[in-house]
Amino acid sequence: MHGILGKHSLLLVSGEQHKKLRNVAVSFISASKATADFHRCLEELCTAMMESWKGRKEVSFHKEAKEFTMSLMVKTLLSIKPGDVIGSRILEDFLTYMKGFVSLPLYFPGSPYAMAVKARARLSSTVKEIMKERKNKCISSSGDDQNRISDDHSEGVGDFLDVIMGKEGSRWGLSDEEQVSIVLDILLGGYETTATLMSLLVYFLAQYPIALQTLKEEHQAIRRSKQDGEPLNWEDYNQMQFTYNVICETLRYGNVVKFVHRKAIRDIEYKGTHKKVTPFGGGARLCPGYGLAQVELAFFLHHLVLNYRWKIKGDEMPLAYPYVEFKRGLLLKIEPINNSIN
Ligand code: HEM
Numbered sequence: 001m002h003g004i005l006g007k008h009s010l011l012l013v014s015g016e017q018h019k020k021l022r023n024v025a026v027s028f029i030s031a032s033k034a035t036a037d038f039h040r041c042l043e044e045l046c047t048a049m050m051e052s053w054k055g056r057k058e059v060s061f062h063k064e065a066k067e068f069t070m071s072l073m074v075k076t077l078l079s080i081k082p083g084d085v086i087g088s089r090i091l092e093d094f095l096t097y098m099k100g101f102v103s104l105p106l107y108f109p110g111s112p113y114a115m116a117v118k119a120r121a122r123l124s125s126t127v128k129e130i131m132k133e134r135k136n137k138c139i140s141s142s143g144d145d146q147n148r149i150s151d152d153h154s155e156g157v158g159d160f161l162d163v164i165m166g167k168e169g170s171r172w173g174l175s176d177e178e179q180v181s182i183v184l185d186i187l188l189g190g191y192e193t194t195a196t197l198m199s200l201l202v203y204f205l206a207q208y209p210i211a212l213q214t215l216k217e218e219h220q221a222i223r224r225s226k227q228d229g230e231p232l233n234w235e236d237y238n239q240m241q242f243t244y245n246v247i248c249e250t251l252r253y254g255n256v257v258k259f260v261h262r263k264a265i266r267d268i269e270y271k272g273t274h275k276k277v278t279p280f281g282g283g284a285r286l287c288p289g290y291g292l293a294q295v296e297l298a299f300f301l302h303h304l305v306l307n308y309r310w311k312i313k314g315d316e317m318p319l320a321y322p323y324v325e326f327k328r329g330l331l332l333k334i335e336p337i338n339n340s341i342n
Contacts, residue, residue, distance in 0.1 A: 004116050024169075025186055029289050038295075044082075047303065053334055057334065066191070066195040069195040073191050074090055077159055078127070093119040097120050098116075098192060124180050134165060160183065160186070189289055194296055200253070201247065201301065206312045222240070254318070312332060315328075
Protein backbone atom coordinates (compact mmCIF):
# COMPACT_ATOMS: atom_id res chain seq x y z
CA MET A 1 0.00 0.00 0.00
CA HIS A 2 2.88 2.42 0.75
CA GLY A 3 4.02 2.11 -2.87
CA ILE A 4 0.66 3.33 -4.12
CA LEU A 5 -0.47 5.77 -1.44
CA GLY A 6 2.91 7.23 -0.53
CA LYS A 7 4.38 7.41 2.95
CA HIS A 8 2.46 10.55 4.04
CA SER A 9 -0.99 9.20 3.26
CA LEU A 10 -3.64 9.91 5.86
CA LEU A 11 -4.92 6.39 5.30
CA LEU A 12 -1.62 4.85 6.33
CA VAL A 13 0.02 7.07 8.92
CA SER A 14 -0.80 6.73 12.60
CA GLY A 15 -0.26 8.59 15.88
CA GLU A 16 0.59 12.31 15.83
CA GLN A 17 1.02 12.54 12.05
CA HIS A 18 -2.42 11.01 11.54
CA LYS A 19 -3.92 13.43 14.06
CA LYS A 20 -2.34 16.41 12.31
CA LEU A 21 -3.36 15.43 8.77
CA ARG A 22 -6.80 14.41 9.90
CA ASN A 23 -7.37 17.77 11.61
CA VAL A 24 -6.54 19.53 8.35
CA ALA A 25 -9.04 17.39 6.42
CA VAL A 26 -11.78 17.57 9.06
CA SER A 27 -11.67 21.34 9.46
CA PHE A 28 -11.89 22.06 5.74
CA ILE A 29 -14.51 19.42 4.94
CA SER A 30 -16.77 20.35 7.88
CA ALA A 31 -16.59 24.04 7.00
CA SER A 32 -17.21 23.48 3.27
CA LYS A 33 -20.39 21.46 3.50
CA ALA A 34 -22.45 24.38 4.82
CA THR A 35 -21.05 27.19 2.66
CA ALA A 36 -23.00 28.96 -0.08
CA ASP A 37 -20.00 28.52 -2.45
CA PHE A 38 -20.10 24.76 -2.06
CA HIS A 39 -23.88 24.66 -2.51
CA ARG A 40 -23.65 26.84 -5.63
CA CYS A 41 -20.99 24.66 -7.21
CA LEU A 42 -22.94 21.52 -6.33
CA GLU A 43 -26.19 22.85 -7.79
CA GLU A 44 -24.46 23.99 -10.98
CA LEU A 45 -23.28 20.43 -11.47
CA CYS A 46 -26.75 19.01 -10.77
CA THR A 47 -28.35 21.43 -13.23
CA ALA A 48 -25.69 20.73 -15.86
CA MET A 49 -26.35 17.00 -15.55
CA MET A 50 -30.12 17.44 -15.89
CA GLU A 51 -29.62 19.78 -18.87
CA SER A 52 -27.27 17.32 -20.57
CA TRP A 53 -30.00 14.66 -20.44
CA LYS A 54 -32.44 16.78 -22.49
CA GLY A 55 -33.49 15.00 -25.68
CA ARG A 56 -31.91 11.72 -24.52
CA LYS A 57 -33.80 8.50 -23.88
CA GLU A 58 -31.01 6.61 -22.12
CA VAL A 59 -28.05 7.44 -19.92
CA SER A 60 -25.25 5.30 -18.63
CA PHE A 61 -25.52 6.56 -15.10
CA HIS A 62 -22.60 5.10 -13.16
CA LYS A 63 -20.05 6.82 -15.40
CA GLU A 64 -21.93 10.11 -15.03
CA ALA A 65 -21.98 9.71 -11.25
CA LYS A 66 -18.20 9.28 -11.20
CA GLU A 67 -17.70 12.35 -13.37
CA PHE A 68 -20.07 14.32 -11.16
CA THR A 69 -18.35 13.53 -7.86
CA MET A 70 -14.89 13.96 -9.37
CA SER A 71 -15.87 17.37 -10.80
CA LEU A 72 -17.19 18.47 -7.43
CA MET A 73 -14.09 17.32 -5.60
CA VAL A 74 -11.56 18.88 -8.00
CA LYS A 75 -13.51 22.16 -7.99
CA THR A 76 -13.67 22.25 -4.18
CA LEU A 77 -10.08 21.20 -3.63
CA LEU A 78 -8.25 22.76 -6.57
CA SER A 79 -10.71 25.14 -8.32
CA ILE A 80 -10.59 23.06 -11.49
CA LYS A 81 -13.73 23.88 -13.45
CA PRO A 82 -15.98 21.17 -14.92
CA GLY A 83 -14.90 20.45 -18.48
CA ASP A 84 -11.26 21.56 -17.94
CA VAL A 85 -8.80 19.20 -19.63
CA ILE A 86 -6.85 18.89 -16.43
CA GLY A 87 -9.97 17.55 -14.66
CA SER A 88 -10.40 14.73 -17.21
CA ARG A 89 -6.70 13.90 -16.87
CA ILE A 90 -7.06 13.64 -13.10
CA LEU A 91 -10.14 11.42 -13.45
CA GLU A 92 -8.34 9.11 -15.87
CA ASP A 93 -5.29 8.82 -13.61
CA PHE A 94 -7.54 8.25 -10.64
CA LEU A 95 -9.29 5.33 -12.29
CA THR A 96 -5.90 3.68 -12.96
CA TYR A 97 -4.74 4.53 -9.45
CA MET A 98 -7.80 2.90 -7.88
CA LYS A 99 -7.49 -0.29 -9.91
CA GLY A 100 -4.05 -0.75 -8.37
CA PHE A 101 -5.52 -0.73 -4.91
CA VAL A 102 -7.32 -3.94 -5.45
CA SER A 103 -4.59 -5.70 -7.41
CA LEU A 104 -1.71 -7.91 -6.32
CA PRO A 105 1.31 -5.74 -5.46
CA LEU A 106 3.42 -7.13 -8.33
CA TYR A 107 5.61 -4.51 -9.91
CA PHE A 108 6.30 -5.45 -13.53
CA PRO A 109 5.66 -3.38 -16.66
CA GLY A 110 1.96 -3.17 -17.44
CA SER A 111 0.75 -4.77 -14.19
CA PRO A 112 -2.20 -2.93 -12.59
CA TYR A 113 -0.04 -2.28 -9.54
CA ALA A 114 2.81 -0.73 -11.55
CA MET A 115 0.34 1.35 -13.54
CA ALA A 116 -1.27 2.58 -10.32
CA VAL A 117 2.10 3.59 -8.84
CA LYS A 118 2.80 5.58 -12.03
CA ALA A 119 -0.68 7.12 -12.02
CA ARG A 120 -0.14 8.23 -8.39
CA ALA A 121 3.16 9.83 -9.43
CA ARG A 122 1.40 11.68 -12.30
CA LEU A 123 -1.37 12.85 -9.96
CA SER A 124 1.23 14.07 -7.54
CA SER A 125 3.03 16.00 -10.30
CA THR A 126 -0.26 17.57 -11.41
CA VAL A 127 -0.95 18.88 -7.90
CA LYS A 128 2.68 20.06 -7.57
CA GLU A 129 2.39 21.98 -10.85
CA ILE A 130 -0.73 23.76 -9.58
CA MET A 131 1.08 24.57 -6.32
CA LYS A 132 4.04 25.95 -8.22
CA GLU A 133 1.81 28.19 -10.35
CA ARG A 134 0.10 29.56 -7.26
CA LYS A 135 3.42 30.23 -5.52
CA ASN A 136 4.67 32.10 -8.61
CA LYS A 137 1.48 34.14 -8.81
CA CYS A 138 1.77 34.96 -5.14
CA ILE A 139 5.37 36.19 -5.57
CA SER A 140 4.50 38.28 -8.63
CA SER A 141 1.50 39.91 -6.91
CA SER A 142 3.38 41.17 -3.84
CA GLY A 143 1.29 43.17 -1.42
CA ASP A 144 -1.72 40.89 -1.81
CA ASP A 145 -3.19 39.11 1.17
CA GLN A 146 -0.68 36.31 1.77
CA ASN A 147 -3.42 34.03 3.01
CA ARG A 148 -4.89 33.94 -0.50
CA ILE A 149 -2.46 32.05 -2.67
CA SER A 150 -4.42 31.92 -5.89
CA ASP A 151 -6.35 34.81 -7.39
CA ASP A 152 -8.60 33.12 -9.94
CA HIS A 153 -11.40 32.05 -7.63
CA SER A 154 -12.82 35.20 -6.29
CA GLU A 155 -15.52 33.82 -3.98
CA GLY A 156 -15.31 32.71 -0.36
CA VAL A 157 -12.07 31.81 1.33
CA GLY A 158 -10.49 29.99 -1.61
CA ASP A 159 -10.19 26.29 -2.26
CA PHE A 160 -8.59 23.63 -0.10
CA LEU A 161 -5.19 24.07 -1.70
CA ASP A 162 -5.34 27.80 -0.92
CA VAL A 163 -6.06 27.02 2.69
CA ILE A 164 -3.24 24.52 3.17
CA MET A 165 -0.71 26.65 1.26
CA GLY A 166 -1.63 29.79 3.19
CA LYS A 167 -1.34 30.83 6.83
CA GLU A 168 -3.58 28.00 7.99
CA GLY A 169 -1.24 25.51 6.37
CA SER A 170 1.80 26.94 8.12
CA ARG A 171 -0.06 26.76 11.40
CA TRP A 172 -0.37 23.00 10.87
CA GLY A 173 3.25 22.80 9.71
CA LEU A 174 2.57 20.74 6.58
CA SER A 175 5.48 19.90 4.28
CA ASP A 176 4.99 20.18 0.50
CA GLU A 177 4.78 16.39 0.27
CA GLU A 178 2.11 16.27 2.97
CA GLN A 179 0.13 18.99 1.18
CA VAL A 180 0.10 16.99 -2.05
CA SER A 181 -0.73 13.80 -0.24
CA ILE A 182 -3.68 15.21 1.67
CA VAL A 183 -5.25 16.62 -1.50
CA LEU A 184 -5.02 13.18 -3.12
CA ASP A 185 -6.31 11.44 0.02
CA ILE A 186 -9.42 13.61 0.17
CA LEU A 187 -10.01 13.02 -3.54
CA LEU A 188 -9.59 9.31 -2.98
CA GLY A 189 -11.92 9.29 0.03
CA GLY A 190 -14.58 11.47 -1.52
CA TYR A 191 -14.93 10.53 -5.12
CA GLU A 192 -15.64 6.85 -5.74
CA THR A 193 -17.51 6.24 -2.48
CA THR A 194 -19.99 9.02 -3.13
CA ALA A 195 -20.42 8.08 -6.81
CA THR A 196 -21.20 4.50 -5.81
CA LEU A 197 -23.78 5.59 -3.28
CA MET A 198 -25.31 7.94 -5.86
CA SER A 199 -25.72 5.06 -8.29
CA LEU A 200 -27.10 2.74 -5.64
CA LEU A 201 -29.68 5.39 -4.70
CA VAL A 202 -30.83 5.61 -8.31
CA TYR A 203 -30.88 1.82 -8.58
CA PHE A 204 -32.85 1.16 -5.39
CA LEU A 205 -35.28 4.05 -5.80
CA ALA A 206 -36.32 2.67 -9.18
CA GLN A 207 -37.42 -0.47 -7.37
CA TYR A 208 -39.28 1.18 -4.49
CA PRO A 209 -42.00 3.40 -6.01
CA ILE A 210 -43.56 4.23 -2.65
CA ALA A 211 -40.26 5.49 -1.25
CA LEU A 212 -39.65 7.40 -4.48
CA GLN A 213 -43.09 9.04 -4.28
CA THR A 214 -42.55 10.11 -0.64
CA LEU A 215 -39.13 11.47 -1.58
CA LYS A 216 -40.60 13.39 -4.47
CA GLU A 217 -43.26 14.94 -2.24
CA GLU A 218 -40.60 16.11 0.19
CA HIS A 219 -38.71 17.85 -2.62
CA GLN A 220 -41.86 19.26 -4.22
CA ALA A 221 -42.75 20.87 -0.88
CA ILE A 222 -39.29 22.44 -0.62
CA ARG A 223 -39.49 23.71 -4.20
CA ARG A 224 -42.96 25.15 -3.59
CA SER A 225 -41.62 27.16 -0.67
CA LYS A 226 -39.07 28.89 -2.91
CA GLN A 227 -39.03 31.38 -5.75
CA ASP A 228 -38.64 30.15 -9.34
CA GLY A 229 -35.05 28.99 -9.85
CA GLU A 230 -34.03 30.00 -6.31
CA PRO A 231 -31.01 27.95 -5.25
CA LEU A 232 -31.12 25.43 -2.43
CA ASN A 233 -29.51 26.37 0.84
CA TRP A 234 -28.58 24.89 4.20
CA GLU A 235 -32.09 25.45 5.65
CA ASP A 236 -33.62 23.53 2.73
CA TYR A 237 -31.14 20.73 3.30
CA ASN A 238 -32.23 20.53 6.92
CA GLN A 239 -35.81 19.96 5.74
CA MET A 240 -34.80 16.83 3.82
CA GLN A 241 -35.52 14.32 6.57
CA PHE A 242 -36.95 11.56 4.39
CA THR A 243 -34.08 12.04 1.92
CA TYR A 244 -31.67 11.48 4.80
CA ASN A 245 -33.48 8.25 5.70
CA VAL A 246 -33.30 7.07 2.08
CA ILE A 247 -29.55 7.73 2.01
CA CYS A 248 -29.01 5.86 5.29
CA GLU A 249 -31.09 2.90 4.14
CA THR A 250 -29.17 2.73 0.86
CA LEU A 251 -25.90 2.74 2.77
CA ARG A 252 -27.18 -0.11 4.93
CA TYR A 253 -28.21 -2.12 1.87
CA GLY A 254 -25.32 -1.15 -0.34
CA ASN A 255 -22.12 -1.78 1.62
CA VAL A 256 -20.15 0.86 -0.27
CA VAL A 257 -16.68 0.45 1.29
CA LYS A 258 -15.96 -3.20 1.84
CA PHE A 259 -12.24 -3.71 1.47
CA VAL A 260 -10.74 -1.54 4.19
CA HIS A 261 -9.67 -3.88 6.94
CA ARG A 262 -8.22 -2.33 10.03
CA LYS A 263 -6.31 -3.97 12.85
CA ALA A 264 -6.29 -2.42 16.34
CA ILE A 265 -2.78 -1.25 17.24
CA ARG A 266 -3.50 -1.53 20.95
CA ASP A 267 -6.22 -3.06 23.15
CA ILE A 268 -8.97 -0.77 24.35
CA GLU A 269 -11.62 -1.18 26.99
CA TYR A 270 -14.89 -1.77 25.16
CA LYS A 271 -18.01 -0.38 26.80
CA GLY A 272 -19.98 1.31 24.03
CA THR A 273 -23.09 -0.14 22.40
CA HIS A 274 -22.66 -2.51 19.49
CA LYS A 275 -23.35 -0.94 16.11
CA LYS A 276 -24.09 -3.33 13.29
CA VAL A 277 -23.75 -0.89 10.39
CA THR A 278 -20.68 1.34 10.18
CA PRO A 279 -20.58 2.53 6.56
CA PHE A 280 -18.30 5.44 7.47
CA GLY A 281 -15.83 3.47 9.56
CA GLY A 282 -15.36 4.46 13.17
CA GLY A 283 -13.12 5.71 15.95
CA ALA A 284 -10.03 7.69 15.01
CA ARG A 285 -10.58 6.80 11.34
CA LEU A 286 -14.23 7.81 11.17
CA CYS A 287 -14.90 9.27 7.73
CA PRO A 288 -14.60 13.07 7.90
CA GLY A 289 -16.58 13.41 4.66
CA TYR A 290 -19.88 11.77 5.53
CA GLY A 291 -21.73 15.04 6.17
CA LEU A 292 -20.49 16.50 2.91
CA ALA A 293 -21.45 13.36 0.98
CA GLN A 294 -24.97 13.56 2.42
CA VAL A 295 -25.42 17.17 1.25
CA GLU A 296 -24.10 16.19 -2.18
CA LEU A 297 -26.53 13.30 -2.51
CA ALA A 298 -29.52 15.21 -1.12
CA PHE A 299 -29.07 18.10 -3.59
CA PHE A 300 -28.62 15.64 -6.45
CA LEU A 301 -31.80 13.75 -5.49
CA HIS A 302 -33.72 17.04 -5.35
CA HIS A 303 -32.90 17.76 -8.99
CA LEU A 304 -33.30 14.19 -10.15
CA VAL A 305 -36.73 13.44 -8.69
CA LEU A 306 -38.17 16.79 -9.77
CA ASN A 307 -36.92 16.54 -13.34
CA TYR A 308 -36.93 12.91 -14.47
CA ARG A 309 -38.62 9.55 -14.23
CA TRP A 310 -36.34 6.61 -14.80
CA LYS A 311 -36.45 2.86 -15.32
CA ILE A 312 -33.75 0.25 -15.14
CA LYS A 313 -33.53 -2.89 -17.26
CA GLY A 314 -34.73 -5.97 -15.39
CA ASP A 315 -31.39 -7.75 -15.40
CA GLU A 316 -29.29 -4.77 -14.27
CA MET A 317 -27.59 -5.32 -10.91
CA PRO A 318 -24.74 -4.01 -8.78
CA LEU A 319 -21.67 -6.23 -8.77
CA ALA A 320 -18.90 -6.23 -6.16
CA TYR A 321 -15.95 -6.09 -8.46
CA PRO A 322 -14.54 -5.40 -5.72
CA TYR A 323 -15.60 -1.78 -6.21
CA VAL A 324 -19.30 -1.62 -6.91
CA GLU A 325 -19.89 -1.69 -10.67
CA PHE A 326 -23.06 -2.35 -12.64
CA LYS A 327 -23.64 -5.06 -15.19
CA ARG A 328 -24.67 -2.51 -17.85
CA GLY A 329 -23.08 0.59 -16.34
CA LEU A 330 -26.49 1.35 -14.78
CA LEU A 331 -28.22 2.13 -18.03
CA LEU A 332 -31.32 4.21 -17.32
CA LYS A 333 -34.31 4.82 -19.54
CA ILE A 334 -35.25 8.39 -18.77
CA GLU A 335 -38.25 10.61 -19.34
CA PRO A 336 -38.47 14.31 -18.41
CA ILE A 337 -41.17 15.42 -15.99
CA ASN A 338 -43.04 18.46 -17.20
CA ASN A 339 -44.50 19.96 -14.10
CA SER A 340 -45.01 23.50 -12.95
CA ILE A 341 -43.06 23.04 -9.71
CA ASN A 342 -39.77 23.29 -11.53
C1 HEM B 1 -20.85 7.71 0.66
C2 HEM B 1 -19.75 8.33 0.84
C3 HEM B 1 -18.61 7.86 1.72
C4 HEM B 1 -18.41 6.66 2.35
C5 HEM B 1 -19.32 5.43 2.36
C6 HEM B 1 -17.15 6.77 3.05
C7 HEM B 1 -16.61 5.78 3.83
C8 HEM B 1 -15.41 5.88 4.54
C9 HEM B 1 -14.87 4.87 5.42
C10 HEM B 1 -15.50 3.50 5.70
C11 HEM B 1 -13.70 5.36 5.93
C12 HEM B 1 -12.78 4.68 6.97
C13 HEM B 1 -11.74 3.90 6.23
C14 HEM B 1 -10.60 3.48 7.15
O1 HEM B 1 -10.82 2.81 8.16
O2 HEM B 1 -9.49 3.83 6.79
C15 HEM B 1 -13.48 6.67 5.35
C16 HEM B 1 -12.39 7.46 5.58
C17 HEM B 1 -12.16 8.66 4.95
N1 HEM B 1 -13.03 9.35 4.14
FE1 HEM B 1 -14.87 8.75 3.58
N2 HEM B 1 -16.61 8.00 2.81
C18 HEM B 1 -17.48 8.71 2.01
C19 HEM B 1 -17.35 10.01 1.56
C20 HEM B 1 -16.25 10.80 1.76
C21 HEM B 1 -16.08 12.15 1.29
C22 HEM B 1 -17.12 12.92 0.46
C23 HEM B 1 -14.84 12.58 1.67
C24 HEM B 1 -14.15 13.87 1.42
C25 HEM B 1 -14.70 14.98 1.07
C26 HEM B 1 -14.22 11.48 2.41
C27 HEM B 1 -12.96 11.52 2.95
C28 HEM B 1 -12.42 10.52 3.74
C29 HEM B 1 -11.08 10.59 4.33
C30 HEM B 1 -10.07 11.74 4.13
C31 HEM B 1 -10.91 9.42 5.08
C32 HEM B 1 -9.68 9.01 5.91
C33 HEM B 1 -9.93 9.37 7.37
C34 HEM B 1 -8.79 8.96 8.30
O3 HEM B 1 -8.02 8.05 7.97
O4 HEM B 1 -8.69 9.55 9.38
N3 HEM B 1 -15.11 10.42 2.46
N4 HEM B 1 -14.55 6.97 4.52
